[in-house]
Amino acid sequence: MVRFENVGMRYGMGPEVLHDLSFSLKPGDFRYLLGPSGAGKSSLMRLLYLAHRPSRGLVTMFDTDISTASRKTLASLRRRIGVVFQEFRLLNHLSALDNVALPLRVAGAREDQVREHVAELLAWVGLAEHLHVRPATLSGGQKQRVAIARAVITRPQLLLADEPTGNLDQALGLRLMHLFEELNKIGTTVVIATHNENLVASRPHPALRLTAGELGATVTLPATG
Amino acid sequence: MARKTGPVVPLGRDASSRLLPWVFTLMVYLASLSLASVLMLHGAADRWDRGEINAVTVQLLPLDDGSEAERIAQTLKLLRSTPGIAAARVLEISENMALLEPWLGEGDVLGELPLPRLIDVTLTPGETLDVEALSKTLAEAVPGVTVDDPKIWLNRLATLGRSLEAVAGAIVVLIASAAVATVIFITRMGLAVHQDIIELLHLIGARDSYVAYQFQSHALSVGLRGGLLGIAMAVGTLVGIRSAAERLDAPLLPDLSIEPWAWAAFAMVPLVTALIAMVTARITALRVLSRMP
Ligand SMILES: Nc1ncnc2c1ncn2[C@@H]1O[C@H](COP(=O)(O)OP(=O)(O)OP(=O)(O)O)[C@@H](O)[C@H]1O
Numbered sequence: 001m002v003r004f005e006n007v008g009m010r011y012g013m014g015p016e017v018l019h020d021l022s023f024s025l026k027p028g029d030f031r032y033l034l035g036p037s038g039a040g041k042s043s044l045m046r047l048l049y050l051a052h053r054p055s056r057g058l059v060t061m062f063d064t065d066i067s068t069a070s071r072k073t074l075a076s077l078r079r080r081i082g083v084v085f086q087e088f089r090l091l092n093h094l095s096a097l098d099n100v101a102l103p104l105r106v107a108g109a110r111e112d113q114v115r116e117h118v119a120e121l122l123a124w125v126g127l128a129e130h131l132h133v134r135p136a137t138l139s140g141g142q143k144q145r146v147a148i149a150r151a152v153i154t155r156p157q158l159l160l161a162d163e164p165t166g167n168l169d170q171a172l173g174l175r176l177m178h179l180f181e182e183l184n185k186i187g188t189t190v191v192i193a194t195h196n197e198n199l200v201a202s203r204p205h206p207a208l209r210l211t212a213g214e215l216g217a218t219v220t221l222p223a224t225g
Numbered sequence: 226m227a228r229k230t231g232p233v234v235p236l237g238r239d240a241s242s243r244l245l246p247w248v249f250t251l252m253v254y255l256a257s258l259s260l261a262s263v264l265m266l267h268g269a270a271d272r273w274d275r276g277e278i279n280a281v282t283v284q285l286l287p288l289d290d291g292s293e294a295e296r297i298a299q300t301l302k303l304l305r306s307t308p309g310i311a312a313a314r315v316l317e318i319s320e321n322m323a324l325l326e327p328w329l330g331e332g333d334v335l336g337e338l339p340l341p342r343l344i345d346v347t348l349t350p351g352e353t354l355d356v357e358a359l360s361k362t363l364a365e366a367v368p369g370v371t372v373d374d375p376k377i378w379l380n381r382l383a384t385l386g387r388s389l390e391a392v393a394g395a396i397v398v399l400i401a402s403a404a405v406a407t408v409i410f411i412t413r414m415g416l417a418v419h420q421d422i423i424e425l426l427h428l429i430g431a432r433d434s435y436v437a438y439q440f441q442s443h444a445l446s447v448g449l450r451g452g453l454l455g456i457a458m459a460v461g462t463l464v465g466i467r468s469a470a471e472r473l474d475a476p477l478l479p480d481l482s483i484e485p486w487a488w489a490a491f492a493m494v495p496l497v498t499a500l501i502a503m504v505t506a507r508i509t510a511l512r513v514l515s516r517m518p
């Protein structure tokens with residue numbers, strides 16, 4: 001479903017921040033994306049959620065060559081991808097409910113179904129009391145949960161999360177990891193970029209390691225406990 | 226629990242968007258007034274062109290030979306036997322004076338001036354009168370008689386009316402272009418101001434048409450609100466002008482009434498404005514978006 005061949009990426013005319021990446025993901029894969037700050041994790045995520053086209057190499061997503069895909073094609077591919085952004089990117093003028101509903105509305109879902117699903121999911125992530133609250137009045141962890149709810153509301157085939165548990169306490173972090181794993185079990189491909197060694201240790205999955213824009217071999221972290 | 230969902234792109238909160246309805250109100254107001262004058266002038270110019278007149282004036286120049294009464298009688302007799310003439314009435318000296326008073330003032334001057342006598346001729350509706358032939362017959366039969374042919378100044382009026390009509394039409398077109406330019410500008414600005422929101426919408430799978438829809442529906446509602454207020458103000462102004470004109474009782478003013486179909490055209494103005502705004506916003510947004518990577 002995802003295939004990278006010798007992919008390089010740069011921002012504008014700047015230096016190349018990712019070099020010669022080659023890897024592939026199959027339906028049902030679960031990968032961590034690890035690496036020190038500045039290694040290029042978020043940049044690789046940008047390629048994966050189609051915010052960026054590669055500056056060289058071949059990126060194929062859902063059997064579509066990204067370099068040559070039209071804007072319209074990219075839009076429909078993106079509907080199959082759910083993203084939790086590192087900086088959340090919630091719309092501040094919309095309520096939590098409307099933020100989470102957005103991907104459904106963009107895809108043209110029926111309004112009666114939208115409300116029901118969204119309220120249910122927000123209740124599940126512990127925000128039943130905050131449906132009509134603006135993001136600005138939510139705590140960091142609450143915003144993160146809204147962002148996660150927005151990413152999974154459409155049951156995407158590919159779920160990308162950039163530091164999804166950074167602002168959450170241990171218990172809540174594990175609960176959301178559990179959600180990701182449940183989605184993974186029903187076939188969703190999951191990629192989680194993170195620094196959180198505790199998380200990786202307690203929930204072992206194969207990891208892609210980025211160092212200064214280069215990818216090491218995929219490693220399977222040994223389960224602890 | 227159901228609450229109203231706000232717009233996805235909060236365009237209504239931009240300073241430029243708060244100004245926009247008023248810009249539209251003003252534009253629609255001016256365009257409506259111009260359009261109203263086009264419609265009125267069009268009707269009037271048509272009537273002037275067709276030379277539809279219902280009265281002519283016959284003048285008897287003072288000859289100072291005491292033949293005035295006889296000449297009047299002769300003229301009246303000729304007039305009354307001419308087909309197409311319904312009535313002919315001699316204006317009293319006092320009526321003559323009343324006509325001149327505004328220019329010459331009251332007083333003895335008038336009494337001493339040799340004034341022409343005027344005969345007010347009413348035409349039979351629906352029949353045409355050959356003013357030229359009448360003029361010729363009268364001049365041959367009675368010395369010092371002339372007929373004011375209204376055709377000549379009607380033609381000039383019609384020409385004037387047509388050019389005023391063209392000017393007013395050009396003003397409507399200019400205002401429409403200004404409205405289009407304004408919408409293009411505001412839409413581009415909105416796209417720039419809300420770049421982050423638009424990027425997010427794209428990232429969650431929105432097509433360009435979905436984003437453009439946000440801008441076009443905003444433009445539609447702004448255009449409609451501004452348009453309705455503008456047309457309301459224009460109708461108020463026109464009604465005011467009409468009642469003022471009626472009180473003036475100026476017979477020389479053309480009949481400035483607006484025909485029913487013209488009122489309908491008038492009611493279309495806010496609708497057309499809103500549609501122009503909507504289509505412009507859509508095209509602008511789609512063009513800008515399609516240039517994004
Ligand atoms: N928008 C941008 N424009 C130009 N350069 C950028 C941009 N975003 C990131 N970079 C550069 O790309 C490189 C990789 O950054 P990236 O954000 O991908 O790192 P990261 O691994 O996500 O770091 P962190 O763990 O701190 O989030 C850095 O050198 C950074 O300066």
Ligand SMILES: [Mg+2]
Nearest residue numbers: 041042086162
């Ligand atoms: Mg990052």
